[in-house]
Amino acid sequence: MVLPVTAVLDIGKTNVKLSLVDQRGRVVHEARTPNTVLEAAPYPQHDVERIWTWFLGALAEAGTEQGWQVRAIVPVTHGATAVLLKGDALALPVLDYECERPYAEAREYEVARPLFSESLSPSLPNGLNLGRQLYWQQQQWPQEFGAATTVLMYAQYWAWRLCGVAASEVTSLGCHTDLWNPKRGDFSSMVDKQGWRHLFPPLRAAGDVLGTIHPHLAAQTGLPADCQVVCGIHDSNASLLRYLGADAPTVISTGTWVIVAAPGFAPERLGELDAGADMLANVSAFGQPVACQRFMGGREFAELAGEQIEEGDQYDLQRVISQGSMALPTFSPHGGPFQRRIGKLVGPPLAGGRERYALASLYCALVTDHCLSRLGSRGPIVIEGSFTANRLYAGLLAWLRPEQRVMVSDDSSGTVHGGWLLTGQGATGELPWEAVAPLELPAARMYARLWRELVDAGQ
Structure with missing residues (x-):
């Protein structure tokens, strides 16, 4: 008997999990792997290729061994992380927010960032303010940053890899990034001053279906061709959702x-x-x-x-x-x-x-x-x-x-x-x-x- 399930890709700072959830909201299968950081040039970075390979393998294994049929995939990720794309490739590696260099080498960022009264984002150490990461990357690697065509928040990066549709989403944009004005519901003044607005794809709701899984991924994993890919959400906001x-x-x-x-x-x-x-x-x-x-x-x-x-x-x-x-x-x-x-x-x-x-x-x-x-x-x-x-x-x-x-x-x-x-x-x-x-x-x-x-x- 084939049972329909939803696959939740949950990327936390410490672990990465694949959870299969049945139609009653019960987790019927779980696989996990450590979320390791690559200490490589030009800075500590998230090992997105390792996560991707593991995730596809875990999806295929779950479907083959247990007989579950994945009808939808939802990415849920930690915050303070964005992916710079040049077309379909990385413009720069995905920076680990615990890296100290954005804070140490971009002191002038405190002048560039919006006031707390606008962003409601406190000034945080290392790369915990995502705007600080982007500002530092723009200054240190102007050629690579200038060639970037898209900035994706982390959950939406995985959705894009699965279905090819680029989107922005407010829970990740509004997570102490300095990029968002929560009271206005729009990008902060810094985004326009730095000339970044055009890099962000159109806003979509966290629960929007962006499309169906790429055909080659469906073939590789054994997922149905009409498996839906959901936009995705920041992890602590996912925890909050059912209580709102x-x-x-x-x-x-x-x-x-x-x-x-x-x-x-x-x-x-x-x-x-x-x-x-x-x-x-x-x-x-x-x-x-x-x-x-x-x-x-x-x-x-x-x-x-x-x-x-x-x-x-x-x-x-x-x-x-x-x-x-x-x-x-x-x-x-x-x-x-x-x-x-x-x-x-x-x-x-x-x-x-x-x-x-x-x-x-x-x-x-x-x-x-x-x-x-x-x-x-x-x-x-x-x-x-x-x-x-x-x-x-x-x-x-x-x-x-x-x-x-x-x-x-x-x-x-x-x-x-x-x-x-x-x-x-x-x-x-x-x-x-x-x-x-x-x-x-x-x-x-x-x-x-x-x-x-x-x-x-x-x-």
Whole structure:
């Protein structure tokens, strides 16, 4: 029996996944591979050819071995990445946003970039502002940049490779790029000043079908000739998609980045966002500004927990709290509410991997709680993504936010479900989640108060 499915190509900063989703929204098959960065000339770059080869092979294998029939493909990718094309070829390699050189070598970019009041994009390190990447490439390689015919955001690059139709899309354009004016719903003033507007293809909605898969790719993978290719979406906006509505909860999208999105943040208050604390407005799939704050929580968790993860429990957490061991921000150089601080451990050393796991969970919960307070979060909170498996993190948040109901999505990869929703097979009102009971932790309240005092004092 042949079962129709949607293929979601989910390119995160750490891993690349192929997920096959059935007509009821269930993931029936998943394959993954590390997302490696090539340390090559002229700068660190995304290995797009390796991803492409792996993806096509994974598609073919899934269809051959399992008998699923892919009816649509949806690209979902991390932000801060664009592809410069010269015709059908790369004009320049696809720059890795963690490369430091765009920041170090394009200091004058701070004069060229639009004001925060226009873009709602804070000034971020390395290449996290996509406009900084393009500006640097234009200055360093003027001949190659000048020969470029198209700029594609990362999700739309993969859609283009699959079907040959070039498009632009607002969730990636509006993701701290400096390229977009969220309040006007148009490109920022810098795009016109730099002469870039003509490079961007026409805007399409994230869920638009751009076309069908190239015939030669259908033959290579065994996909049907009429398999549709959907425009695609930025990953944290995919996680947010099913919660958008009249009473939208605060959504915590977790993975390499922890992004706290508050759709209920009043549009007239967008001017209150603090650029220096990595507060910004992303743009939803419906083109609306969404107030957010973020930190590189997945990376910081890994730094604190260590390479060999040993999952701790509530008793390990209680020992960490009782002895007063603390992690003070920050353990990633990439943005966050406490950027430019150097993370440090204070108090007695930890006994082993289980306590490191507990401390990492506690640290991430405290920083998330800080972000929720800065955004004025009220009402329900939903945790999406990889941290849904960490019950210490969820229970701590429920304890830290006693006046709010904290829930964990049943989907450890909300990006995949959001990508599937773009095909129109599901309803955004379907919200399967599990309420979280707060952890009971003697002495924890005093611990949290001391942590906040130290952080507020700049320790």
